Amino acid sequence: MSTMREVAVIGIGITKFGEIWDKSLRQLGLEAGFQAILDAGISGDDIDALYIGNMSSGSAIAQEHIAPLFADQVGLTRGHIPATGIEAASASGGLAFRQGYLAVAAGQHDIVVVGGAEKMSDTNPAETIETLSSGADREWEVFFGATLPSLWAMMARRHMHEFGTTAEQLAKVVVKNHKMAIYNPMAQYQSELKLEVILNAPRVAEPLGVFDCAPASDGAAAVVLCSMEKAKSICELPIKIIGSGQASDTMALHDRKSLTQIDSTIYAARRAFKQANKTIKDINVAEMHDAYSISEIIAMEDLGLVEKGAGGKAVEDGLTDLNGELPTNTSGGLKARGHPPGATGVAQIVEIVSQLRGKVEGRQVKDARFGLTHNLGGTGGTAIVHIFEGVA
């Protein structure tokens, strides 16, 4: 690991998230990819390799082999560059980014494009819930009727039981993230959501209502990675990756020692913080995986921002508000920006890079120098944590 090179993000691109009926998966990928390449100010011939995160194109649109398809769409077939597809349920984007980062850090490539994309609207809602649930354990959980929301609902219920977390506290995560999304033109829901509306919404799986759950969205995001050495001559404001952590856990919840703690997050964060030689106290802005309102509360705890059990109260106290101690999910998060599983992990990075560049409209975190992204697959079978440094 001592031979690892420094790596920076030098370009970002993202599509509008939502129900994008008039664009196909490949069009979305193309749009985000071109934006990132243009933003980096490079040309296609500069790109050494492509890494693509996608969860469900096989079952959703009967298309596998996504990575060369995207290379093809973006016009990168001339050099026959390597194009690698990564799947880790809703952590597919974050893991694709990590693979691209490691390839540049190892000196294998100089410039790499990482993309994440998903198309969920082309399937019917019953299929969508099946697709999302295929990130959990099919044989031991989903086969018996559990769905991804119901598994997270069990975690929420247990969190309430153990720590007195309230439905209001869960709902406040949602209120905060919707408030942030108002300023994000790429967000699926650019609208405030009142506490009472969230609390009185139809239930998906008690105690989670429909507004406690992130939508299953269409969308794509892409970033350009470059060795720091080379980045300095290409880019005015390269954003450095100073920590990368990946960890796994059991697929089935019943095999874990606790329902209120996600060990993969703890281990991934430990690895990323160790590499960065930082702690959560150093972080100025974060994107956490809020697939469900409870997910963000558990993430806050597992990332070490607050003690286990104190997440609900901390949200209530505004710790993660835009002007709080650690502004979290300024993009709107999975909840309000939208959640196309393969794109989410990359979209989080697009937001953090934007924040560390210091010029986000409406939701800029002042003097942000260090940023963190936290991306989960399923109920935490995979966790990916990255830490970034802007040249403040």
Next chain:
Amino acid sequence: MSTMREVAVIGIGITKFGEIWDKSLRQLGLEAGFQAILDAGISGDDIDALYIGNMSSGSAIAQEHIAPLFADQVGLTRGHIPATGIEAASASGGLAFRQGYLAVAAGQHDIVVVGGAEKMSDTNPAETIETLSSGADREWEVFFGATLPSLWAMMARRHMHEFGTTAEQLAKVVVKNHKMAIYNPMAQYQSELKLEVILNAPRVAEPLGVFDCAPASDGAAAVVLCSMEKAKSICELPIKIIGSGQASDTMALHDRKSLTQIDSTIYAARRAFKQANKTIKDINVAEMHDAYSISEIIAMEDLGLVEKGAGGKAVEDGLTDLNGELPTNTSGGLKARGHPPGATGVAQIVEIVSQLRGKVEGRQVKDARFGLTHNLGGTGGTAIVHIFEGVA
């Protein structure tokens, strides 16, 4: 790249391939994984990371997020090690191996397990052809009625037209590979197949009959990778990876300049041979991607074994027979060993490692020192080539 460490395969495992009705995907993965770990003589705690190749578990058995699932099944969740899922259609296994190799070569990990697995029998045959075809371009090829076999059939037809390749020559690839599989107890079809039977079999897509096509199989394979430095103290006969190449091409055939040449193979081979500082003349035993009889002939040409167009004649002349100049697909190949897409690339490596260890029953290539594997996704959107050296 100059800082890359030497890496060796120190353990191999493979299940019986075929219609394995009594074992699930996770059981197959478990079986191959355990075998590889036992063969390497290491324990679970020695393993730093897992890379899993799988094409279609999402659409075939509604299970995504395969990598942590396998970590879980093999009992590797205690250390919360990274588990990364790779998808590249029928090159998923080969690409997973390459990712694992690069991670060890870069010094990121010391010991890595790479697995490939697929479960095709749990879907009906109509779905199976859909699944296989999702490795081609859904919007520009498959939507209009093309299937993976019909696309390869077009390539075969054109090869016949341009170079005078005959149906008999295609069939002789199959005769050879079935003859090899007789000695492979893990092969799906341990039976000879007569030329007339192949030629008179029902047609799948002219000029390809049912016996020109590899089966869609269940099965799993796994290998243990280790830094060469560490391998010497663990393993008597580490098999060194001396070249690794990956390349992509357009997904749709109509975007390529030729139907009889697969550029991704040419580029992947060039990269692997360059790294190894070898040519095809140095190779003593090879596994080539014979998803269809024509695939092996085109691969022979693109890998540089013979001139373009001379593949059919070379097969007829016995160039790739067990006692030929370059014995090819001694395992039986995809055709007779069987073809579970995610497992195939890893199974090829299991065969080459076995050959370079020098103790294969019945089909051992004498004095084999250098081996090659060639793994394709779809019609060549992805190609992966690896070169191995045994300590002869």
